[in-house]
Amino acid sequence: MKKSWWKILAVVLLVYTIVGGLLLDVPRLMIVNESIRALYFHVPMWFGMVLMYLISVIYAIKYLRRNDPEADIASAGFAHTGLVFGFLGILTGMIWANYTWGTPWHGDPKQNGAAIATLIYLAYFILRGSLENQEQRARLSAVYAIFAFAAMIPLIFIIPRLSSSMHPGSGGNPGFNMYDLDSTMRRVFYPAVVGWILLGIWIASVRIRLINVEEKIHELEYEKNK
Amino acid sequence: MKKINSLLAIMIVAIPAFSQEPEMADAMRSEGKIYVVVAILLLILGGLVAYLVTLDRKVTRLEKKLEENRHS
Numbered sequence: 001m002k003k004s005w006w007k008i009l010a011v012v013l014l015v016y017t018i019v020g021g022l023l024l025d026v027p028r029l030m031i032v033n034e035s036i037r038a039l040y041f042h043v044p045m046w047f048g049m050v051l052m053y054l055i056s057v058i059y060a061i062k063y064l065r066r067n068d069p070e071a072d073i074a075s076a077g078f079a080h081t082g083l084v085f086g087f088l089g090i091l092t093g094m095i096w097a098n099y100t101w102g103t104p105w106h107g108d109p110k111q112n113g114a115a116i117a118t119l120i121y122l123a124y125f126i127l128r129g130s131l132e133n134q135e136q137r138a139r140l141s142a143v144y145a146i147f148a149f150a151a152m153i154p155l156i157f158i159i160p161r162l163s164s165s166m167h168p169g170s171g172g173n174p175g176f177n178m179y180d181l182d183s184t185m186r187r188v189f190y191p192a193v194v195g196w197i198l199l200g201i202w203i204a205s206v207r208i209r210l211i212n213v214e215e216k217i218h219e220l221e222y223e224k225n226k
Numbered sequence: 227m228k229k230i231n232s233l234l235a236i237m238i239v240a241i242p243a244f245s246q247e248p249e250m251a252d253a254m255r256s257e258g259k260i261y262v263v264v265a266i267l268l269l270i271l272g273g274l275v276a277y278l279v280t281l282d283r284k285v286t287r288l289e290k291k292l293e294e295n296r297h298s
Contacts, residue, residue: 007282011275018267022260028248202278209285216292 007202013195017041020188027182031100038096040188044196045089046114050156051197052082052204053121053149060145063138070212072138075145077208079124081200086118101166110167113155120148 021040029036059075062068093111094104105111127144131137160167254260 011271014271014275015268018271019264022264022267028250030248033248034251202282206278206282206285209289213285213288213292216296220292220295 006198010195010198010202013191014199017188017192017195021192024188025184027185035096035099036185038092039185040192042089042092042096043189044193045085045092046156047193048196048200049082049085049089050152052078052085052200053152055201055204056082057145057149060142063142067135069134069138069215072142073211073215074208075142076125076128077204077211079121079145079148080207081204083118083121083125084203085196085200086114086121090114090118106166108160108167109163109165110156110160113159117148117152117155120151124148 017040021037026034026036056075056078059071059078063071063075090111093114097106097108097111098104101108124141124144128137128141131140251260
């Protein structure tokens with residue numbers, strides 16, 4: 001139980017996100033109205049996705065340096081969880097956009113960028129699935145993971161800021177301008193981000209451990225058949 | 227003078243926009259129905275977390291079993 005304190009922290013923060021996110025005061029704004037609370041759930045998906053992809057790329061670099069097959073499995077596991085977060089981010093964004101912008105897909109630069117980044121990461125799994133040889137698969141996908149991360153950052157963080165995006169904090173604005181006015185939302189938003197990220201790490205770790213077990217079983221079977 | 231005029235113009239446009247209160251779910255809150263939503267979301271979160279905990283434990287069991295098999 002000692003090792004799982006952060007899992008308990010994740011649950012506590014998520015319970016707080018739901019209770020605080022729905023019951024605490026939020027700024028009264030036109031257009032978004034009460035739906036501003038979706039911020040506590042939609043935006044942490046992107047924070048989670050970016051962090052999962054970041055951990056994935058760190059393990060990819062680790063694999064290339066040390067040739068450790070477990071680093072390859074970890075890299076793939078975090079990329080997989082990041083992809084789930086990305087899909088949830090896109091879908092929740094579409095629901096929210098339908099309400100505030102009028103259409104689910106607005107062609108907003110950030111929306112398009114997120115969609116392209118998700119496609120790039122989908123290709124990562126096509127690449128992994130198409131290679132039989134473990135070493136070849138690990139090396140190629142590690143290199144691709146670095147490329148995918150390097151492509152994702154400008155697509156999500158830079159291009160939407162250079163053009164006019166309807167997302168707050170984009171279109172030339174440096175950051176959380178709209179929310180900077182309101183410290184009440186930060187009280188829930190930051191714990192929400194940490195909570196969702198910890199949950200993502202938890203899910204990824206279970207998946208990675210499961211695939212490691214699977215690999216070890218394969219090894220045992222291979223030794224037996226020798 | 228131009229600046230003052232444009233400032234006035236902005237105020238004239240902006241005042242009606244601000245005088246109207248954005249619509250919030252105040253009635254839903256005062257009736258206490260928001261707690262229904264909170265309860266449902268907490269239950270879903272609790273259920274998913276409980277499921278994740280059982281998966282986590284199952285993997286731990288598999289890892290232990292595999293270690294035992296290796297040494298035997």
